[in-house]
Amino acid sequence: MNRRVHRFAGGSIVLLVLAALLISPAHGYSQTQGIERRQTRRENRDDARATRQAGRHAARDAKQDCKDAGGNRIDCRQLKRETKQDARGA
Structure with missing residues (x-):
């Protein structure tokens, strides 16, 4: 009788351990590529914003220098526009 109880208890423990191993999620790396893509996009946006x-x-x-030098309003505005466009490569 005692052996029977020990076998039953031992078998139950083994089954519980196996069930826990099967139920627990496996280590996955599926997020890695997505994370890298998002990080790349974020870096690109940050670089564009800094530019x-x-x-x-x-x-x-440049506009303030133009105004201080006595330039007229239209020319100073155009200089500012050109400077901004040159900075972003347009």
Whole structure:
């Protein structure tokens, strides 16, 4: 009787361990490529934003220099536009 109980308990433990191993999710790496793509897009957006910001700052400085030098409003605006467009490569 005692052996029977031990076998039953041992068999139950083995079955529980096997069931737990089968139910638990396997290690997956399916997210890695998606994460890398998102990170690349994020870096591209950040680079583009930095380029635009640098162009804006340079354009503001150029317009202010033009105004300080006595340039007229239309020419200073055009200079600012050209500076911004040159910064972004358009």
